[in-house]
Amino acid sequence: MKQGKILVVDDEEGIRELLVSEFSSLGYNASSAVNGEEAANRIESERFDIIISDMKMPKLSGLELLKKVKAVHPSTEVIIVTGYATIENALEVMKAGAYDFVQKPFNIDEVTLLVERAFEKSELKTLVALYESSNAIFSNTKLEELLPIMTKLIKKNTLADDVAIFLSDASEQFSLESASFELNSGRKKIFTSFMEKFVERAIANPKLKNEPLITNASSGSDFLEGAFFENTGIKSFLTYPIMLNGNVLGFLLLSKNVESSTFAQTDLDNLSIFVSQIAQAIANVRLYEKLELKISEMQQAYDALVKVNTQLDALKKAFSLKHFTEKASYIADKVNYIASKTPQTPELSGVSSDLQNKAKQLVEDLAVLSVNLS
Numbered sequence: 001m002k003q004g005k006i007l008v009v010d011d012e013e014g015i016r017e018l019l020v021s022e023f024s025s026l027g028y029n030a031s032s033a034v035n036g037e038e039a040a041n042r043i044e045s046e047r048f049d050i051i052i053s054d055m056k057m058p059k060l061s062g063l064e065l066l067k068k069v070k071a072v073h074p075s076t077e078v079i080i081v082t083g084y085a086t087i088e089n090a091l092e093v094m095k096a097g098a099y100d101f102v103q104k105p106f107n108i109d110e111v112t113l114l115v116e117r118a119f120e121k122s123e124l125k126t127l128v129a130l131y132e133s134s135n136a137i138f139s140n141t142k143l144e145e146l147l148p149i150m151t152k153l154i155k156k157n158t159l160a161d162d163v164a165i166f167l168s169d170a171s172e173q174f175s176l177e178s179a180s181f182e183l184n185s186g187r188k189k190i191f192t193s194f195m196e197k198f199v200e201r202a203i204a205n206p207k208l209k210n211e212p213l214i215t216n217a218s219s220g221s222d223f224l225e226g227a228f229f230e231n232t233g234i235k236s237f238l239t240y241p242i243m244l245n246g247n248v249l250g251f252l253l254l255s256k257n258v259e260s261s262t263f264a265q266t267d268l269d270n271l272s273i274f275v276s277q278i279a280q281a282i283a284n285v286r287l288y289e290k291l292e293l294k295i296s297e298m299q300q301a302y303d304a305l306v307k308v309n310t311q312l313d314a315l316k317k318a319f320s321l322k323h324f325t326e327k328a329s330y331i332a333d334k335v336n337y338i339a340s341k342t343p344q345t346p347e348l349s350g351v352s353s354d355l356q357n358k359a360k361q362l363v364e365d366l367a368v369l370s371v372n373l374s
Contacts, residue, residue, distance in 0.1 A: 004119055005046075008032040009039040009053040009065065010081070019052060022108055023115065036060025040068050045262050047073050050099075050118050052111070055082030055089065063093055070097045073159065077118040081106060143167075143285050147178035150281070154274050155180045158267060160238070160254035164191045167242075167250035167282070174199055174250065190232050191253055198239060198251075209248050212240045212271070214263045236262040240271050244279040252278065 006028050008019040016032040023030035033039035037059040039051065051069055055062035066078045080093045083104035090101045099118050102111060147165050155163045164179040174195055181187040202208040215237040217229035229235070238254040252275055256263060 004028050004049045006030045006115065007039060007042065007048040007051045009036060009051060009057070009062070011035050011054060011057045015054070015081075018108070019111070022112065026112070028115075036062065036065040039065055043069055043072055043076075047267065048076055049122055050077045050079065050115055052079045052081060052115075055080050055093070056084060063096060066093060066096050066098055075122065075159070077122065079111070079114055079118065081111075143177070143282065146281055146285065150274070150278055151178045151180055154252070154254070154271070157274070158254060158270060161257045162187060162191075162255045164253045165242075165250060165278070166195050166253060168248060177250075190234065191255075194237060195251065195253060210241055210243070212238065212268045214238050214268075216262050217258075233257050235259075238263040238267060238271070240268070240275050242275055242279050242282070244283050249279055249282050 006023050008016050008023075008030065009032070010016050010019075011034060013034075016034070020030045020032050033042060035057045036053065039053065040060055043051075051065075053062040053065055057065075060068075062080050062082070066080065069076050069078055074097075077099040078097070079100050079102060080098045081102045081104060082089065093101055099121075100114050102114065151163050151165060154160070160180075162180050164181075165177050166174040167177045168174050176183065176188060176192055176195075179188065179191065198208070198213075217235050234255045235258045236256040240252040240254075241248050242250040242252060252271065254263070254267075254271075
């Protein structure tokens with residue numbers, strides 16, 4: 001199943017049915033609109049990978065539709081089909097951003113090949129975006145450097161008007177860590193207020209914390225009154241949990257302004273890979289921080305050991321054991337000499353014997369210490 005979304009726009013019923021039937025049989029999610037005006041209304045709430053549109057239609061021409069599509073969804077590829085092909089028309093639609101220009105009557109295989117190539121181009125854009133995000137993850141080990149890069153990449157690849165990343169601390173309080181807007185702007189208050197209301201509601205309904213959620217101003221929600229959106233300029237919010245091993249690390253919060261289309265299911269699909277990369281990046285950074293802490297502790301222990309060894313070396317130099325041993329031997333000899341020359345009384349004999357024993361013991365202790373420290 002290819003799963004790509006295709007919209008066929010043509011005022012000829014036969015053309016619509018032919019193309020929808022063909023692409024549905026190939027596994028695409030194909031639907032149709034009877035004219036440009038209907039298609040323009042649909043892209044306000046839906047995002048299509050490819051739009052195949054007739055050039056000449058009532059109410060809204062293919063060229064006008066093309067310009068509207070590129071204004072709302074720049075990544076959507078548009079193939080223009082016409083029975084009135086001129087070089088001027090071809091140049092005009094290609095300049096406006098069309099993927100290609102096909103003349104009626106067309107060969108169905110030719111259109112199928114164009115669609116496949118358009119999808120390959122879209123997939124290549126996604127791969128480039130994933131490469132950029134992966135490169136950012138593996139080249140940064142600090143969240144304060146990594147998160148702004150991820151915020152910028154997500155905004156670029158989802159066409160959101162604003163992006164914010166909230167992370168949880170040890171007490172499960174969520175704080176704004178990175179955003180596409182200035183953190184001292186009024187936008188911060190709006191996003192923080194939304195997240196507070198969301199988390200408050202999620203406490204009562206834990207399922208909210210584990211699944212993506214789209215909240216539109218028009219539909220309201222069970223935790224936001226419609227008044228919340230008034231004077232914010234915001235039309236739609238998309239909340240996506242950042243999870244790893246079943247634990248919520250934070251939330252990705254995207255918004256679209258009133259002049260933009262609302263978020264759709266395809267936005268959730270595109271975000272899933274980025275969110276998983278953010279979760280892994282956070283885990284990598286936190287692991288790196290733990291390793292840095294352990295290395296720091298080991299370095300401190302090593303520095304303390306070096307300091308002790310240095311102090312011992314200094315003590316050895318300042319108090320030469322050999323010198324003390326020699327002095328102790330000299331004192332012992334003097335004690336023995338004095339004892340031999342002094343008339344012995346029972347009292348003096350005891351004192352003399354005690355001095356001789358202490359002098360001998362001092363010499364022996366110093367000799368042992370000298371061996372242990374050598």
